[in-house]
């Protein structure tokens with residue numbers, strides 16, 4: 545029986561587990577991929593004023609994981625498939641067995657992007673990508689597309705524009721939320737086009753060759769060797785759907801202490817409603833949820 549199980553080892557989960565273990569509680573952090581979450585995909589980080597300039601995603605993962613392990617928490621690699629109540633505590637069912645805990649912190653972030661069109665899975669590794677830092681160099685001098693509307697998609701477009709011949713950002717309209725500075729940078733680069741529309745088909749025999757975009761004015765077919773996908777990233781809560789209060793987008797509703805009322809259950813990071821979707825906020829969230837779990841378990 546663990547005091548606390550943290551589900552998800554991104555910046556929120558690693559930070560939560562550090563706080564819990566440092567308080568002397570038995571804590572295990574479970575992730576289906578290993579430590580890091582989104583961060584394993586990033587080169588130099590942005591909007592992280594507390595970190596030295598040039599800190600990369602893997603640098604931060606190493607530091608957060610070392611801190612957690614030094615605090616005494618354990619890390620397990622397994623996919624959580626179900627979470628259910630067990631008396632006063634919880635059962636966390638994974639593809640590697642069941643674990644029991646008095647409290648659970650959910651820090652599972654958002655799912656990988658998706659286009660939601662037929663045949664897209666067949667292009668994974670053949671032009672469909674989710675990581676500009678990892679795959680961008682493969683498309684040096686070629687035309688690529690970014691599907692997404694938020695500031696991180698715009699940032700990926702800017703990074704791809706350093707290596708690709710031309711980047712077309714296909715977005716769903718309106719100003720790109722929170723990205724005014726990034727829009728200015730993109731415009732100055734001169735090789736990023738912004739297109740309002742929706743990708744409806746991918747084509748190519750030997751890897752991706754073209755993409756069909758549905759627009760108000762009709763359909764356009766653009767040549768492209770890769771699509772970097774940041775659309776349809778939804779909260780990763782399928783293992784607990786039906787037993788959590790979710791907002792309209794599927795984010796977990798939690799109170800100010802990131803507690804789900806009346807239960808020893810907490811939510812931290814991008815998975816919770818109104819999360820700013822930034823690393824610094826995810827770390828702060830993890831620490832807050834960790835402290836709330838410690839306070840609740842030490843008095844119960």
Ligand SMILES: Cc1cc2nc3c(=O)[nH]c(=O)nc-3n(C[C@H](O)[C@H](O)[C@H](O)COP(=O)(O)OP(=O)(O)OC[C@H]3O[C@@H](n4cnc5c(N)ncnc54)[C@H](O)[C@@H]3O)c2cc1C
Nearest residue numbers: 552554555556576581582590624652653813814821822823
């Ligand atoms: C393209 C892109 C670039 C970004 N760049 C920056 C940046 O430069 N600076 C910045 O501040 N923010 C950036 N962000 C935002 C930042 O990455 C997120 O806000 C942050 O990673 C959220 O942390 P998290 O711990 O909540 O979730 P995540 O980092 O998503 O971690 C969640 C973890 O939960 C695990 N998990 C999910 N479901 C299960 C399950 N069922 N069982 C077990 N494990 C599970 C996942 O494997 C993952 O490791 C970027 C985001 C994107 C998409």
